[in-house]
Amino acid sequence: MKNKVTLFFLFILLGHLAIAQDIVADGIKSIAEKYNAIGIAYAVVKKNKIIKTGAIGYKNLETKESLNSENLFRIASISKSFTATALMQLVENGEISLDDDFGDLVGFPVRNPAFPDQVITLRMVLSHTSSINDANGYFNLDVINPNKSLDWRKSYNSYSPGTQYEYCNLNFNMAGAVLERLTDKRFDQYIKQQILDPLNLDAGYCVDSLDSERFAYIYEYDRELEHFKIQSAAYNPRSEEISNYELGYSTPVFSPTGGMKISVTDLAKYMAMHLNYGKYAGKRILQKKSVKTMQTKVAHKEGYGLALCEVDNFIGNKKLIGHTGSAYGLYSSMFFSPEEKFGIVVITNGAVLKYDNGHVALTKEVSNFLYNSLIEKLREVPINKGGK
Structure with missing residues (x-):
């Protein structure tokens, strides 16, 4: 009798999941139409397992080739967490400390000219509290190197390091250079060796090493012309820059701050790793302690830890950890709850941009829809645990 009851509830659950498949497909298409999205890829993780991946729309708008969940996207700023993860491995090994002088690590003076006696630490750089900004740009380290540029002072804000928050891409391109200096390995190759390969992720920072047929355009x-323009620069080859590469300084070629190319499925696996500490x-x-350090706010008002931020206005008022990305017209989001053991990744390769309470409206709406359809609804399905 017990087995029959268990099978009965299993059939109910399977039936619910089958219905959910149709609901999800229709729901995502409806949201896509609302924002004129070219394509949307998504993945849902629950209790450390991927329970759903999918994609709608186009990989290539011109040829009408369909998007799928194995296509590669340049995910923009979610890439920062890969850089921080690799550096935290070195912190675990005792090779560096989060409170080390960042100038010593990167190989040239890193001091706010208004506060020359105050040390800017690795922790400050990874949490956007360094007082460094992107005013001079961030794709060449010369912009902040006093030995290379007369305008280096413009790369600093007027407040004391560690006291305020300002999001800064240059922070992470410098952090990538630090990784190279410490390991004597090229940034993209080190990330592949230490993170991507162990997790069996087919991804990378070096565009030339990946299958270009898998790239989602x-x-x-x-808005003025009311149409979409293809952004081929997102996947420009880097072979020429690599041929003249200076280890520990040319690192922005790979954009540690935003250059990871990965599928929504593999990004969900990476997210699950952080979700599971x-x-x-x-x-x-x-180690769990390192992951918790990354997830713990340093910039308390802004909610930033080390390349991960805390939000409470993305899915209801739930406390979530993660990051977003925006570049070339792509918008991405990766948010998860270590407490409730779920996470959701959403990427669009083009859409009409609208905001909702500080977040890209499309990725937020899709994430809420997936949560309500695949996380919250499943809790309503009764599961017999062998009782009467």
Whole structure:
């Protein structure tokens, strides 16, 4: 009798999941139409397992080739967490400290000219509290190197390091250079060796090492002309820059701050590792203490830890950890709850941009829809645990 009851509830659950498949497909299409999205890829993780991946729309708008969940996207600023994860591995090994002088690590003076006696630490750089800004740009380290540029002072804000928050891409391109100096390995190769390969992720920062047939084309919406423009620069080859590469300084070529190319499915696996405090599919990438450090706010008002931020206005008022990305017309989001053991990744390769309470409205709406359809609804399905 017990087995029959268990099977009965299993059939109910399977039936619910089958219905959910149709609801999800229709729901995502409806949201896509609302924002004129070129394509949307998504993945849902629950209790350390991917329970749903999918994609709608186009990989290539011109040819009408369909998007799928294995296509590669340049995910923009979610890339920062890969850089921080690799550096935290070195912190675990005792090779560096989060409170080390960042100038000593990067190989040239890093001091706010208004506060020359105050040390700017690795922790400050990874949490956007360094007082460094992007005013001079961030794709060449010369802009902040006093030995290379007369305008280096413009790369600093007027407040004391560690006291305020300002989001800064230059922070992470410098952090990538630090990784190279410490490991004597090229940034993209080190990330592959230490994070991607152990997790069995087919991804990377070096565009030339990836299968270009898998790239999802990225489109930016021109509001004046009211149409989408393809952004081929998102996947420009880097072979020429690499041929003249200076280890520990040319690192922005790979954009540690935003250059990861990965599918929504593999990004969900990476997210699951952080969701499970450093471990996924039997592979430990970081110790629990290190992951908690990354997830803990340094910039308390803004909610930033180390390349991960805390939000409470993305899915209801739930406390979530993660990051977003925006570049070339692509918008991405990766948010998860370590307490409730779920996470959701959403990427669009082009849409009409609208905001909702500080977040890209499309990725937020899709994430809420997926949560309500695949996380919250499943809790309503009764599961017999062998009782009367």
